[in-house]
Amino acid sequence: MIRLHGFRGGLTGLPGNKEVSTSMPVQRLAIPERLYLPISGVDSLTASIGDRVIGGQQLTNSAPGNSAIWHAPVAGRLVEVVDHPAPHVSGQSVPTLVLEPDGSDEMVDYTALGWSGVSFEELFAVVEAAGIIGMGGAGFPTCLKLSGAGSGMLSTLIINGVECEPEISCDDMLMREQSDKVVAATAKLAALLQVDKAYIAVEDDCPQALSRLAASIQSVKEIAVSAIELVKLPIRYPSGSEKQLIENLLGKQVPKGGFPSDIGVLCLNVATLCAVDDAVTQGIPLMSRIVTVTGDAVAKPQNRRVLFGTAVADLLSSCGGLIAEVDDLVMGGPMMGFALSSPLTPIVKTSNCILVQRAPVLGKRRPIMPCIRCGDCVDVCPAGLLPQQLYWFAKSGEHDKAERHNLFDCIECGACAYVCPSQLPLVHYYRVAKSEIRTQWAQLIKADGARERMQARDERLERREQEAAERRLRKRSQRKISTDNAEPPMSAEVKAAMARAKKLQQAGASETSEKSVLADKSTTPTESARD
Amino acid sequence: MASGPHSSPYLHGSATVSRVMFTVLVALVPVVAAYFWLWGVSILSQLALAAITALIAEATILVLRKLPVRVALLDGSALVTALLLALCLPPSAPPWVVVIGVLFAIVVAKHLYGGLGYNLFNPAMAGYLVVLIAFPAQLTLWPVPDMYDIGAEAGVVVDSTTMATPLDRLRTGRLQGKPAAEAMAASPLLGIFPNGVTTILALAWTAGGLLLLATRTIHWRIPLALLLSLGLFAGICGWLNPTDHAGWLFHLFSGGTMAAAFFIATDPVSAATTPRGQIIYAAGIGLLIYLIRGWGGYPDGVAFAVLLMNIAAPLIDYFTIPRAYGE
Ligand code: SF4
Ligand code: SF4
Numbered sequence: 001m002i003r004l005h006g007f008r009g010g011l012t013g014l015p016g017n018k019e020v021s022t023s024m025p026v027q028r029l030a031i032p033e034r035l036y037l038p039i040s041g042v043d044s045l046t047a048s049i050g051d052r053v054i055g056g057q058q059l060t061n062s063a064p065g066n067s068a069i070w071h072a073p074v075a076g077r078l079v080e081v082v083d084h085p086a087p088h089v090s091g092q093s094v095p096t097l098v099l100e101p102d103g104s105d106e107m108v109d110y111t112a113l114g115w116s117g118v119s120f121e122e123l124f125a126v127v128e129a130a131g132i133i134g135m136g137g138a139g140f141p142t143c144l145k146l147s148g149a150g151s152g153m154l155s156t157l158i159i160n161g162v163e164c165e166p167e168i169s170c171d172d173m174l175m176r177e178q179s180d181k182v183v184a185a186t187a188k189l190a191a192l193l194q195v196d197k198a199y200i201a202v203e204d205d206c207p208q209a210l211s212r213l214a215a216s217i218q219s220v221k222e223i224a225v226s227a228i229e230l231v232k233l234p235i236r237y238p239s240g241s242e243k244q245l246i247e248n249l250l251g252k253q254v255p256k257g258g259f260p261s262d263i264g265v266l267c268l269n270v271a272t273l274c275a276v277d278d279a280v281t282q283g284i285p286l287m288s289r290i291v292t293v294t295g296d297a298v299a300k301p302q303n304r305r306v307l308f309g310t311a312v313a314d315l316l317s318s319c320g321g322l323i324a325e326v327d328d329l330v331m332g333g334p335m336m337g338f339a340l341s342s343p344l345t346p347i348v349k350t351s352n353c354i355l356v357q358r359a360p361v362l363g364k365r366r367p368i369m370p371c372i373r374c375g376d377c378v379d380v381c382p383a384g385l386l387p388q389q390l391y392w393f394a395k396s397g398e399h400d401k402a403e404r405h406n407l408f409d410c411i412e413c414g415a416c417a418y419v420c421p422s423q424l425p426l427v428h429y430y431r432v433a434k435s436e437i438r439t440q441w442a443q444l445i446k447a448d449g450a451r452e453r454m455q456a457r458d459e460r461l462e463r464r465e466q467e468a469a470e471r472r473l474r475k476r477s478q479r480k481i482s483t484d485n486a487e488p489p490m491s492a493e494v495k496a497a498m499a500r501a502k503k504l505q506q507a508g509a510s511e512t513s514e515k516s517v518l519a520d521k522s523t524t525p526t527e528s529a530r531d
Numbered sequence: 532m533a534s535g536p537h538s539s540p541y542l543h544g545s546a547t548v549s550r551v552m553f554t555v556l557v558a559l560v561p562v563v564a565a566y567f568w569l570w571g572v573s574i575l576s577q578l579a580l581a582a583i584t585a586l587i588a589e590a591t592i593l594v595l596r597k598l599p600v601r602v603a604l605l606d607g608s609a610l611v612t613a614l615l616l617a618l619c620l621p622p623s624a625p626p627w628v629v630v631i632g633v634l635f636a637i638v639v640a641k642h643l644y645g646g647l648g649y650n651l652f653n654p655a656m657a658g659y660l661v662v663l664i665a666f667p668a669q670l671t672l673w674p675v676p677d678m679y680d681i682g683a684e685a686g687v688v689v690d691s692t693t694m695a696t697p698l699d700r701l702r703t704g705r706l707q708g709k710p711a712a713e714a715m716a717a718s719p720l721l722g723i724f725p726n727g728v729t730t731i732l733a734l735a736w737t738a739g740g741l742l743l744l745a746t747r748t749i750h751w752r753i754p755l756a757l758l759l760s761l762g763l764f765a766g767i768c769g770w771l772n773p774t775d776h777a778g779w780l781f782h783l784f785s786g787g788t789m790a791a792a793f794f795i796a797t798d799p800v801s802a803a804t805t806p807r808g809q810i811i812y813a814a815g816i817g818l819l820i821y822l823i824r825g826w827g828g829y830p831d832g833v834a835f836a837v838l839l840m841n842i843a844a845p846l847i848d849y850f851t852i853p854r855a856y857g858e
Pocket of ligand 2: 380381382384386387390409410413414415416417426427
């Protein structure tokens with residue numbers, strides 16, 4: 001039996017409210033009339049507008065390792081690319097591919113390798129081609145997680161069945177209904193990675209999932225059962241955050257700026273694990289997910305399996321629609337979710353929950369007071385930061401100080417704002433400051449590029465001068481005009497500048513998954529990889 | 532002030548500034564009760580005067596600064612400042628001393644520095660210090676409680692109704708070259724001994740402090756570090772030189788030690804804010820209290836010690852940034 005180590009900070013006693021949404025089995029949502037697939041992070045389309053596509057067909061390409069690939073969730077026609085509200089905290093619209101399903105169930109003929117036939121390198125390729133990213137919230141490309149770990153380099157596999165926030169129950173339902181699959185996939189993956197130990201971690205408030213998983217571990221005969229341990233965690237927010245989960249289970253922290261694989265750990269969310277299993281055993285890419293629809297403003301709170309691209313409005317109406325006035329449609333949970341700018345915003349790979357609460361709950365806000373420096377936020381911060389100082393610096397625009405106080409280690413868990421007696425919207429300030437700093441980086445990079453171009457221009461001018469001088473010399477001797485072919489070597493230099501910019505950007509943002517935020521506005525901006 | 536942007540978290544705990552402040556007010560009840568028991572109703576009028584002055588001053592300044600008045604008045608912070616200050620003064624303090632102290636605390640120490648949350652100095656201590664320096668005569672003599680049969684109980688004849696505090700006598704004795712024990716022995720206001728007035732007050736402050744700890748209004752770091760540091764230095768000095776020094780128990784239970792440990796040094800706004808920083812900050816106050824009591828020009832050093840460490844707090848914070856996850 002594992003001895004839990006606990007983790008720093010955190011909150012107990014948050015109202016979980018899981019029972020609200022777990023009374024019904026997970027049902028598939030009917031195919032909506034239109035699917036909206038945000039394509040801001042992708043490289044190119046593999047099909048043209050107007051084409052008919054079939055279920056499972058790859059629609060977009062992306063940079064290697066990015067996994068921002070869309071597959072057509074069903075057969076239909078690609079209608080257009082329009083600007084459409086994105087599921088992002090900024091609420092901005094981004095270019096979005098619109099697919100109109102035609103009702104046929106035609107699908108790609110999937111080919112699968114199977115767990116016994118797949119090698120470690122092939123697993124990487126399969127996961128990448130299936131477009132799998134962390135489904136716990138952060139959306140970090142799963143193939144990148146695997147790439148950090150050569151076969152045999154990992155010692156521990158952690159399957160994260162801890163729901164990241166109150167109210168959300170999609171992982172709970174998945175574990176209840178597909179415990180055999182979760183256990184079998186854990187065993188197969190553990191064997192492939194040659195880890196010493198695999199844990200499936202579940203919080204205390206999921207008794208059904210715990211008992212089903214325990215039974216599955218007993219009944220799945222062919223696996224080396226001793227290697228899988230089911231861990232019951234006491235309820236404490238944010239236990240489901242990857243870094244905190246690792247600290248809790250192993251007593252080790254992921255090094256700053258590093259990845260779990262640096263300490264021999266691979267941590268996958270249960271839904272991500274099931275997606276990997278689908279890709280390996282059936283060749284099916286990631287095209288749908290379970291989404292919790294909950295809150296006291298929706299008629300029938302429940303979990304639904306939803307095709308990517310489904311508008312939140314369609315999902316809500318399938319759950320009986322709204323029965324009360326709401327201030328915000330929140331995507332994600334009550335602690336880390338963000339308000340959507342439009343009910344037409346689509347469900348994407350990281351959308352674990354739609355939370356709708358009656359207006360008074362959100363409306364009856366207490367007045368915001370100045371920070372009284374009580375330090376309550378320090379005591380609960382799982383990242384070990386000084387939230388009140390970060391707030392101070394964020395507010396006054398002292399970005400360098402904010403960075404020195406480790407602003408970018410903030411996982412935006414909201415624990416600080418939860419306890420703040422002054423009701424300060426701390427996380428909002430951090431998000432704003434982070435995005436301002438990122439913009440500064442981007443400008444620096446641009447300026448860097450501009451400097452290069454400037455240099456190139458100077459060199460070019462100099463060269464022209466020289467050439468002109470030579471020409472004059474030659475002219476004098478030969479009385480013959482040579483052509484001015486000093487074509488500026490722009491493209492190569494810009495490329496070099498861009499490469500350096502990219503490196504800089506990675507160096508700056510490598511702490512966490514901010515790269516994806518910079519590159520792809522459609523992912524949620526949380527750095528706490530929960531997948 | 533308006534409510535904030537619609538941003539996560541959409542859940543919030545029950546903590547509010549006014550709840551924090553009103554818990555502090557409730558925790559002052561044992562102290563007020565002790566004053567009442569010792570000196571009767573006069574303390575109530577002193578508290579009322581301080582409170583009314585504070586509220587009027589706060590409201591006026593808020594109007595002048597064009598800030599919303601109601602929310603800030605209801606947050607209770609001005610009341611806490613006023614009552615803490617009033618409870619540092621002897622019950623015999625003239626009303627104008629109370630008014631001047633409170634006005635300075637609210638107007639200068641709090642609002643000229645930017646208002647709630649921005650003040651560098653603890654307002655109550657700043658106000659106290661101003662009146663202490665300006666009117667030493669009115670503040671260093673404490674009335675002998677009515678219930679004491681003056682002279683009989685302490686075995687000495689006292690011809691006035693006011694007396695110097697034990698700390699003051701200790702200092703006077705030191706200046707006259709008297710041993711510590713002798714200097715203190717003749718006062719009915721004795722600390723640590725049965726019926727010692729100062730001890731009763733110290734115990735009342737402690738009771739309130741324990742209430743603050745139990746309600747998690749304050750953290751144990753500051754009181755513990757302050758008391759340990761003061762006790763340690765007093766203990767060492769008392770052990771090295773028992774003739775001149777009064778010992779750790781005396782120092783912990785006399786003067787403003789307990790008030791400082793639980794109510795003054797724990798004022799979050801002016802204290803250090805990092806966990807390690809708070810320990811350094813409070814230990815610094817403890818040490819300074821002892822240095823000023825032992826060698827300074829005033830009998831009690833609480834206010835000076837707190838204000839000096841207030842100045843150091845931002846620097847302490849800067850050098851005690853905690854280790855972030857994974858660092
Ligand atoms: S909890 Fe709020 S009021 Fe207290 S120190 Fe943190 S930010 Fe300031
Ligand atoms: S939101 Fe950031 S600063 Fe606040 S508690 Fe979470 S990690 Fe710490």
